[in-house]
Amino acid sequence: MKRYILLIALVISTVAANAQAGYNYYQFGVGFGASYERGYTNIPKQSQNFTGQIFGTYNFNPYIPMELELQRGNLSGGGLTVDKDRYGRQFTNNFLALYMHADVQLGAFIDYENDWFLNAVKGFYAGTGIGIVSNNNKVQRTNVILANGGTDYVFPGKDKSINFSIPLRVGYEFKIYDSYAEPGWAIDVGYVHNIVFGEGLDGYDDPTSKFKNNATNQYRQFTIGFKYFFGTTVSYNKLVRTYGF
16 A cells, blocks of 8 residues: 555656646856957047956846856057057056846746747846946057147056946847756857946046047947856746747
8 A cells, every 4th residue: 555655646746846847947057158349438449359257147037147247358449550549549458347237038027938939039138237347457648649749748547447337238048958848058149338437448537628538438248158057946937948948
């Protein structure tokens, strides 16, 4: 009799586990990525550069990831000839940035079950957060273009500084499911526009009385990242995987 009871209990537990297939998700994740970026600073002509990122993820639910992200990158612009900057200004910033941000995917709001199109778009997201950027600049500070003022003027600013930043994020997360129908990995592609408060990105703090300097420093990034999810599995209130997505 005990064997029959154990068999029935095993069948019930198996059915219950299968019934949860597609609903569960992992709470934690780690990942890495890269971005293609340029700055928007006092120097009109900017170069394109690459940045690397590593991050840790806490999934509030399958569609609201919260992340701590570390960036190591490079911004640069200007040059010693008038076609690159009319005063011969140029800079290279090997920066380090730390961000905390959260994204909200469409899947958190829409009822995508039994609808292939809504399943396809449920991974689109928007998000924001806060961060700090530690700037480490190498800056050309004297005017080297004789026709535009000579070499007497020295451009003010700091080579090293720390600025607060707000990232504005949009993108899409492709979930990759494991054998338990749970999102075990993800590929994230997106666009990030970082609003940086201060004059540290290029190291120039030119007075507005002499130079056009009325815009907030910024830099934009086209990003791609890979995430691996792990840890405790939690049940969501609707299917995460449905219709093969």
